[in-house]
Amino acid sequence: MDFAFSEEQEMFRDMVRDFAQKEVLPLAETLDREERPPLETVRKAAALDMLGIPFPEKYGGMDMGAVTYTILIEELAKVCASTASTIGISVGVGMMAIYLAGTEEQKQRFLPRLISEGGLAAFALTEPDAGSDAASIRTTAVKDGDAYVLNGSKIWITNADVAQVMTVFAVTDPAAGAKGISAFLVEQGTPGMTIGWRDKKMGMRGVSTCAVFFDNCRVPAANLLGGREGAGFGAALKTLDFGRMSVAASCLGLAQGCVEASVAFARDRQQFGGPIAMKGAIQAFIADMATQVESLRYLVYHTAWLVDSGKEYGWEASTAKLWGSQVATFCANKAVQVHGGMGYMKRFPIERIYRDAKILPIWEGTSEIQRFLIASKLFKEAGVKIAP
Amino acid sequence: MDFTFSREHQLLRRTIREFVEREVVPRATEIDENEEVPFDVLKKAAKMGLFGMPFPREYGGAGAGEIGYCILAEEMSRGCASTMATIGAHIGIGAMAIYLDGTPAQKEKYLKPLARGEKIAAFGLTEPQAGSDAASIRTRAVRDGDSWVLNGSKIWITNGGFADIFSIFAVTDPALGARGGVTAFIVEKGYPGFKVGSLEEKMGIRGSSTAELIFEDCRVPHENVLGQFGAGFVTALKTLDMGRITLGAAGLGGAQALLDLCVEYAATREAFGGAIAQKQAIQWMIADMATEIEALRSLVYRTAWMVDTHQDVTTQAAMCKVFGSEVQARAVEKAVQLFGGLGYMRGHPAERAFRDARICEIFEGTNEINRVVIATNVLRKVGVRISA
Numbered sequence: 001m002d003f004a005f006s007e008e009q010e011m012f013r014d015m016v017r018d019f020a021q022k023e024v025l026p027l028a029e030t031l032d033r034e035e036r037p038p039l040e041t042v043r044k045a046a047a048l049d050m051l052g053i054p055f056p057e058k059y060g061g062m063d064m065g066a067v068t069y070t071i072l073i074e075e076l077a078k079v080c081a082s083t084a085s086t087i088g089i090s091v092g093v094g095m096m097a098i099y100l101a102g103t104e105e106q107k108q109r110f111l112p113r114l115i116s117e118g119g120l121a122a123f124a125l126t127e128p129d130a131g132s133d134a135a136s137i138r139t140t141a142v143k144d145g146d147a148y149v150l151n152g153s154k155i156w157i158t159n160a161d162v163a164q165v166m167t168v169f170a171v172t173d174p175a176a177g178a179k180g181i182s183a184f185l186v187e188q189g190t191p192g193m194t195i196g197w198r199d200k201k202m203g204m205r206g207v208s209t210c211a212v213f214f215d216n217c218r219v220p221a222a223n224l225l226g227g228r229e230g231a232g233f234g235a236a237l238k239t240l241d242f243g244r245m246s247v248a249a250s251c252l253g254l255a256q257g258c259v260e261a262s263v264a265f266a267r268d269r270q271q272f273g274g275p276i277a278m279k280g281a282i283q284a285f286i287a288d289m290a291t292q293v294e295s296l297r298y299l300v301y302h303t304a305w306l307v308d309s310g311k312e313y314g315w316e317a318s319t320a321k322l323w324g325s326q327v328a329t330f331c332a333n334k335a336v337q338v339h340g341g342m343g344y345m346k347r348f349p350i351e352r353i354y355r356d357a358k359i360l361p362i363w364e365g366t367s368e369i370q371r372f373l374i375a376s377k378l379f380k381e382a383g384v385k386i387a388p
Numbered sequence: 389m390d391f392t393f394s395r396e397h398q399l400l401r402r403t404i405r406e407f408v409e410r411e412v413v414p415r416a417t418e419i420d421e422n423e424e425v426p427f428d429v430l431k432k433a434a435k436m437g438l439f440g441m442p443f444p445r446e447y448g449g450a451g452a453g454e455i456g457y458c459i460l461a462e463e464m465s466r467g468c469a470s471t472m473a474t475i476g477a478h479i480g481i482g483a484m485a486i487y488l489d490g491t492p493a494q495k496e497k498y499l500k501p502l503a504r505g506e507k508i509a510a511f512g513l514t515e516p517q518a519g520s521d522a523a524s525i526r527t528r529a530v531r532d533g534d535s536w537v538l539n540g541s542k543i544w545i546t547n548g549g550f551a552d553i554f555s556i557f558a559v560t561d562p563a564l565g566a567r568g569g570v571t572a573f574i575v576e577k578g579y580p581g582f583k584v585g586s587l588e589e590k591m592g593i594r595g596s597s598t599a600e601l602i603f604e605d606c607r608v609p610h611e612n613v614l615g616q617f618g619a620g621f622v623t624a625l626k627t628l629d630m631g632r633i634t635l636g637a638a639g640l641g642g643a644q645a646l647l648d649l650c651v652e653y654a655a656t657r658e659a660f661g662g663a664i665a666q667k668q669a670i671q672w673m674i675a676d677m678a679t680e681i682e683a684l685r686s687l688v689y690r691t692a693w694m695v696d697t698h699q700d701v702t703t704q705a706a707m708c709k710v711f712g713s714e715v716q717a718r719a720v721e722k723a724v725q726l727f728g729g730l731g732y733m734r735g736h737p738a739e740r741a742f743r744d745a746r747i748c749e750i751f752e753g754t755n756e757i758n759r760v761v762i763a764t765n766v767l768r769k770v771g772v773r774i775s776a
Contacts, residue, residue: 001397001455002390003690004697009389067389259766267772277772283763284756290766291707298686302391319679368668371675375665378647378674382655384665 003298009068016075019048028080031206032352035198037162038083038206039120042090046118051091052111055099060112066242066307070249070300077253078260081356082206084250086120089158089207092246093239093364094121097167098185100242101235103227106185110165122163123243124154124186124212125236132369133388134169135178135233139214141170146221148172148184150192150214156363160210161195164188168214169236172229183225183232192217203355240365241314244321245307247364248300251324254357255293258328258335261350262286265339276338285334292327299323315377322370325360332357393455400456404463407436412467419470419595420740425550426471426595433471434505439479443487447495448503454630454695458637458688465641469744470595472638477546477596478502480634481752482509485555485572485627489615498553498574510551511631512542512575512601513624520757522557523566523621527603529558529573534610536560536573538603541585544751548599549587552577555627556601556608557620566621572614581606592743629705631752633695636688636708639748640681643719646741647677650726664726673722680715687711703765706758713748713755720745 005013023044031038045051054069055061062068069092077084098110098121114121130137139152150170160166166186173180186193196211225235263286266277276282303320306313332354336343343350361367372388379386393401411432419426433439442457443449450456457479465472483502486494486509501507518525527540538558542548554575561569575582585600615623651674654665664670691704723738724731731738749755764774 001393001689001693003693005389263766263770267767267770275772277763277767278774280756280760283767283774284759286766287706287710287759287762290703290762291711294704294707295683295687295711298690299683301389302686305389305391316682319682322675323679323683371672371679372668374675374678375671378651378678379655379665379671382651382665384655384663386666386671 005067005071008064009071012064012068013071013075015048016050016072019045019050020075020079024076024083025079028082028206028349029346029352031080031082033205035200035205037086037159037208038080039162041083042087042120043118045087046116051087051095051118052115054091055095055111055115059099059107060115066245066304067301070245070304073246073249074253074256074300077250078257080206081250081254081353082204084253085204085207086159088246088250089123089243090114090120090163093123093243094159094163094165094167096242097121097123097183097225097235097239098165100238101183101226101231102185106223106225110185114164119164120159120162122157122159122166123239124157124160124166124168126154126156128153128155132366134236135181137169137171137181139168139170140174141172141182141184141219143172143221144218147218148221148224150184150186150217150219152214154212156199156209157212158207158209160212161198161208166212167225168212168219169232170214176230178233179230181232181236182229183235184219185223185225186217186219187223190217190219202358203352204359237314241317242307243364244317244370245300245303245313247360248296248303248317248320248324251321251328251360252293252296252300254353254360255289255296255324255328255331258331258350258353259286259289259293262289262335262338265342282338285338289331289334292330296320296324296327315374318365318370318373321364322367322374325367328360329357393459397452397455397459400452401459401463403436404438404460405466407433408463408467412464412471416468416470416737416740417735419468420592420744421734423589423594425474425597426468429468429471430474430505430508433475437505439475439483439505440503441479443483443499443503447487448500454633454692455689458633458692461634461637462641462644462688465638466645468595469638469642469741470593472641473546473593473596473747476631476634476638477511478509478551481511481627481631482547482551482553482555484630485511485614485623486553486574488626488630489572489623490574493611494574494614502553507552508547508550509553509555510545510547511627512545512548512554512556514542514544515540516543520754522624523570525557525559525570527556527558528562529560529571529608531610532607535607536610536613538573538575538581538606538608540603542601544588545599545601546751547597548601549584549597554601555614556603557624560618560620564618568618570620570624571617572620572623573608574612574614575606575608579606579608591746592740593747625702628753629702630695632705632709632758633688633691633701635748635752636684636691636705636712639712639716639745640684640688642741642745643677643681643684643716646719646723646738647674647681649737650674650677650723653727670726673726677719677722680718684712684715703762706753706761709752710755710758710762713745716745716748
């Protein structure tokens with residue numbers, strides 16, 4: 001048993017921290033105000049080889065593993081959840097889908113370019129009538145010669161308008177249910193694909209999310225993910241496992257950022273003749289925030305370590321995502337309270353963090369879906385199959 | 389980074405689990421009902437070498453470290469909270485104080501028989517007017533030639549009714565208070581002037597002995613001063629750090645045992661034509677318990693690993709205590725609810741656990757005082773000094 005990070009990982013954390021302070025933090029308020037994704041930051045991160053962390057060298061990656069990837073997302077989320085999510089969705093979900101489920105040729109064709117150019121990837125599963133119940137998507141793909149013709153629409157697709165490539169899930173065999181779903185790699189600018197307006201959101205306003213429309217959109221058969229029809233839903237679930245770990249990492253970073261901001265504020269804010277840090281109520285807030293963050297930290301890193309050890313990690317990823325989103329929203333809420341009126345004003349980052357946190361129990365599988373997944377494994381071991 | 393338990397620790401867990409299943413679980417109801425200190429179980433546990441778990445072999449211990457000791461606490465707590473409280477007070481604070489600060493001669497004379505389980509230890513700090521505010525103890529020790537004369541009384545001392553060796557804290561310089569004015573002493577059962585007062589009847593952990601200790605001109609030889617003269621409060625705090633980690637591990641075992649029972653019950657209990665496992669309300673309870681337990685596990689073993697790698701753990705120990713007791717509290721609450729009427733009936737493990745668990749938010753430093761400990765340490769890092 002060894003909970004220590006390697007020297008390489010510690011050095012990487014220092015580097016990301018430095019990058020976050022210099023390049024990410026100064027932009028955080030602007031991204032939120034202007035509702036735009038941090039494309040310039042993504043390119044700078046690419047120049048520092050940050051986008052290829054979890055992928056093998058033969059795809060242009062750094063081969064540094066999921067633990068190191070988790071460090072990246074945690075440190076980015078500590079200063080700007082939108083930047084962490086833009087990169088997290090691109091690397092941990094969009095590119096990850098290609099890496100986990102693509103053919104060798106597809107991986108070679110897409111990953112090295114995305115990694116080196118700072119290109120973004122997207123993952124298009126959700127539809128107006130298919131959220132938690134993802135198997136009920138209606139977008140169709142029909143084979144026509146050496147292409148598939150896609151029709152339908154997707155909503156809330158992160159990075160949709162700024163991605164080079166998007167993994168799109170569509171039904172190829174309506175009679176086969178989840179086993180009739182296939183995934184396609186659709187490049188930006190493919191005729192028949194239209195990107196809608198950016199959604200106006202409560203928080204995570206530096207993350208671009210859009211609707212995507214497919215109107216007889218022809219996708220080359222060579223872009224059928226994994227080269228096999230019907231493998232799409234399996235690919236989605238595998239990818240979402242990693243994505244949940246990635247979201248848990250941003251929860252950890254966001255929550256840790258709340259602790260640090262609250263501690264500094266409680267030290268500096270004077271009331272009744274002394275810092276409010278002297279008040280038992282404030283101390284209890286800070287103790288609870290710090291304790292929850294500490295309980296989350298190694299839940300997340302344990303999951304990442306399972307990934308790196310080649311073990312199953314879906315269940316752990318769900319626990320980390322569920323607990324992470326609870327810890328993050330708890331900490332953001334307490335941070336606003338510690339800051340009082342200042343926590344409600346846009347002059348302080350806490351106001352943005354509180355809004356950002358609210359999406360965490362919702363996206364990448366709602367808390368309700370995570371609870372179902374967690375209970376379902378335990379009941380399966382006890383001999384009962386439960387349905388959502 | 390490596391989250392795997394060593395082969396030795398895995399074997400240790402298996403051995404203890406079998407012991408608990410065979411010897412402890414079948415006795416747990418009687419122990420509770422009869423308010424019976426389980427001497428038969430203790431004798432068998434001692435024979436297996438469990439009582440010296442964290443201590444080095446040179447002192448008769450098992451050399452299994454803090455990780456090994458947490459495994460013991462977790463597994464024992466799955467079976468019987470009273471037995472765990474007894475063993476925890478013996479190893480985790482009574483003997484631990486001697487291990488942490490005793491002289492080589494004291495360790496030879498006292499720790500060895502304690503580690504071998506030939507004698508039982510207790511830790512005497514709390515007094516009627518000194519609970520969370522432990523620095524305000526009044527038991528007095530005055531030098532008289534080669535010995536010290538103790539006067540005063542202690543309350544709520546676990547194992548107090550039958551222990552052989554006590555770590556007792558007394559004031560040696562009232563002017564200095566906690567900072568240099570408190571000294572720890574090793575007191576043997578038969579010392580003249582020392583007697584056991586009344587025994588408490590409790591809501592839970594009824595099989596653990598909770599006693600009043602009375603000192604009336606009790607003479608303790610000078611060589612039994614434990615640790616540095618005047619530094620008794622430091623000894624107490626260091627020891628309590630260790631006790632708090634154990635409580636985290638005990639909370640983990642207690643909560644896990646209930647989760648296992650709940651899963652099994654929900655999978656088999658039928659209502660409305662199917663297993664209650666099919667109801668989301670039940671699934672939610674299971675998922676939340678499992679998630680918090682998973683978070684707690686990572687916190688406890690990470691803290692134990694910090695002890696074994698000689699890092700400062702005061703903050704994390706307090707977090708283990710607060711989070712462990714509260715995760716357990718939420719688990720017992722849900723378990724009673726999930727079992728319905730059954731969970732309210734005497735003789736049911738959930739009914740007992742509900743009462744047993746409540747003390748964990750109180751003893752070994754109330755959760756309120758542990759939050760102060762956490763906040764003090766977190767705020768100290770930014771230059772704020774707070775006091776309780």
